[in-house]
């Protein structure tokens with residue numbers, strides 16, 4: 001037992017030695033995917049690879065490559081495109097290790113692609129049960145893999161951690177990381193720190209308890225688990241931190257789960273030996289039903305600094321105490337060194353959903369500064385002494401509808417930002433979206449349902465006129481905007497910044513754009529065939545620099561925002577990995593939308609039944625099929641189905657006949673009478689669309 005556990009250390013030491021004398025020499029790697037700790041630590045210096053999700057463990061997404069720069073970026077052209085066979089959201093940042101791309105598509109499928117030719121090397125399908133879509137808040141997406149010591153690691157939508165052979169794609173181990181009886185899902189990219197695969201999960205919209213785990217890279221054995229919120233306080237706490245945390249909760253939160261899920265961001269500082277993770281919103285969203293007596297509800301909506309060897313909490317900072325708005329702090333965590341007030345500071349930066357840009361001392365968690373980077377109406381600012389938000393009075397939504405900025409989609413969501421040390425700017429994919437909050441007076445916990453405590457019927461669709469998005473260049477020292485590139489749609493792609501004085505970003509409108517990093521001048525734009533939400537990456541191969549991005553419109557806003565998401569205008573959602581180089585000449589097929597003639601379906605609709613259907617739709621269906629049953633361009637528009645579909649709706653909703661397409665059966669939760677109510681609601685929405693179209697052509 002002892003010898004076995006020592007062996008990996010010996011190997012690790014020998015491999016690390018190969019890097020020590022020369023330092024900059026590119027090492028010979030035997031076998032595919034040979035990424036070790038030494039390589040991860042020195043990732044900033046290897047230009048022909050992209051070794052982990054955020055390029056380096058500091059997650060800056062900055063490349064020192066300069067072959068493509070502000071003077072020649074206009075000559076960038078498509079080199080090749082790989083189609084993974086998907087038509088839903090693509091969120092992954094592809095890793096590139098020694099000439100091979102490792103990336104993911106929808107349903108957690110992993111692809112290894114030859115970077116020189118764009119040819120598929122292998123494909124691994126974890127066969128995620130399609131019913132999982134019914135408990136996925138935010139599309140059947142995946143943000144990518146980790147590569148380590150000849151292995152590829154993926155977290156699957158249905159809660160597994162799978163380790164694959166990087167050469168062949170053959171599975172080596174598979175661990176179930178979540179309780180299959182609860183609505184957990186995984187969309188994040190795992191990270192590997194000191195031989196441990198770090199992985200969290202999501203599900204707080206449906207009702208789960210958040211945690212982050214570390215698994216042994218070789219065996220898949222659980223090394224530690226940190227629960228982010230306390231469980232039932234009548235039972236022993238799993239770790240000491242939870243005893244203190246439980247004092248900040250009231251009511252019976254553990255029955256729903258409490259939330260605080262670690263569903264995206266992770267960064268690591270090897271000098272301080274601290275692992276940083278962001279936690280999500282409370283579950284249910286509304287604190288009035290989650291913790292009726294008030295309280296901060298530790299550690300929801302927080303940044304946690306943990307020891308990677310033990311999972312022990314070193315410090316925490318709660319961005320949104322007692323979160324009442326789905327203000328997750330799972331957004332990108334980025335580490336940098338900044339000169340602030342004449343002092344070199346080791347900082348952690350985050351632009352979470354709540355609209356404030358935070359700069360923390362990453363050794364202590366001390367708040368250095370926080371200012372609004374977006375339109376914020378829920379808080380006047382952050383009190384520098386206490387680190388707490390100064391909440392605006394009069395936003396109690398128990399008995400009335402209140403409008404709040406930012407929305408649960410966030411002033412910034414998971415779409416990665418980037419930091420360019422040369423301009424000193426952070427490039428944030430920012431959203432301006434309002435939201436109408438009202439407590440559902442009849443809310444009760446329903447396992448498997450959308451458990452938020454909100455009345456969704458207050459706004460039947462999300463009008464496109466009220467939303468927008470922009471690329472925001474933010475000075476983290478002065479805490480102010482330097483420039484912005486305005487878009488009409490929110491939910492634009494993640495960003496990449498380079499030493500060529502460039503920022504790259506894909507847009508919701510289906511373009512891929514390069515800006516001058518220092519002043520935001522647009523220098524290049526190309527059609528990408530579909531809306532882009534993922535972040536680009538760059539690398540050098542055989543002496544040439546390339547920029548790559550995954551294009552595929554999707555994710556929470558695209559599915560749920562209805563009319564507002566449809567405004568992005570994505571018409572063909574064929575997913576692709578797009579690779580560009582200077583002088584590239586490949587052509588991209590772009591399809592145009594066809595607007596079909598809609599036949600009216602005569603129906604005698606009862607207003608009460610339509611209202612019941614409206615409530616049911618937004619509790620069970622709207623998260624994927626869009627606010628007001630308006631498609632955002634990912635799934636078919638339910639107002640525009642072929643007439644026969646409405647007659648077979650019971651087969652679809654209760655008997656799962658469309659399960660292979662990802663439409664689960666809701667037989668466990670819904671009755672035939674509910675389906676009749678849903679049908680009435682959909683027909684009322686179809687009638688409204690027909691009226692709209694008729695009004696549009698009438699002079």
Ligand code: CA
Pocket residue numbers: 204205280281326328
């Ligand atoms: Ca959430």
